[in-house]
Amino acid sequence: MPEGDTVFRVAARLHEALAGERITRGEVRHPRLAELELTGRRVREVRPVGKHLLIRFEDGGTLHAHLRMDGTWQTGPPGARWRRPAHRARVVLTTERSQAVGFDLHDLRWLPTSAEHRVLGHLGPDLLDPGWDADSAAEAARRLTVDPQRELGTALVDQRVLAGIGNVHKSEICFLLGRLPGTPVGELDAQQVVRVARDQLRRSAERGSRSGNPGERTRIYGKRVCPRCGTAVRRTRQGADADSRITFHCPRCQV
Incomplete structure (x- = not known):
């Protein structure tokens, strides 16, 4: 599933293509939104919140999307060839200078911009929020330690705790902290965890690499051997059976 850094970059592309533009062709191919008319509306901005994408219009409406798996x-000039089959297109937004097509978008909602809290109100602090401040960090640390016995890896991917982290970044953050994903959060410095998590997502969003290094996709996730010590990386499942996810860790560098 795309994580917060990916959604951040997608939102930036859409904002560049659509912000301030009037829609000349607007289609939403979704059963719940079959009667929604977007043609003629002007886009105000496109903003990410965690893994959620918000296309806000000047008339006070918001098209909410979640990429899921x-x-x-796809963005480009009007009439550009689509890179996926037309039957998989769920949203088509065309302006005089650009085109944005959303494929395989299963979660789509139309709601007043003033009511975005209906779909976002459960989220914890957004690690890529440009308005992040000391209060945001304090609230994130508080949510992280509500249950001191909860495993670090499980807490990190809980969007009610911190918005934006997925399975890949979970493994990367635990590796950076030098702690096992199963470590109880009560044994950790919550403020440090939040700082490391935010730095990890920010570097990835800015550089397009989850390792933060050009040419290297990840530090530990998907690796066979630890890049630090050469020990064989372990793959384990973490979480309830229905939601268990593969986690990568180094048994020597992470304690």
């Missing part, structure tokens, strides 16, 4: 957006 296979959702993606």
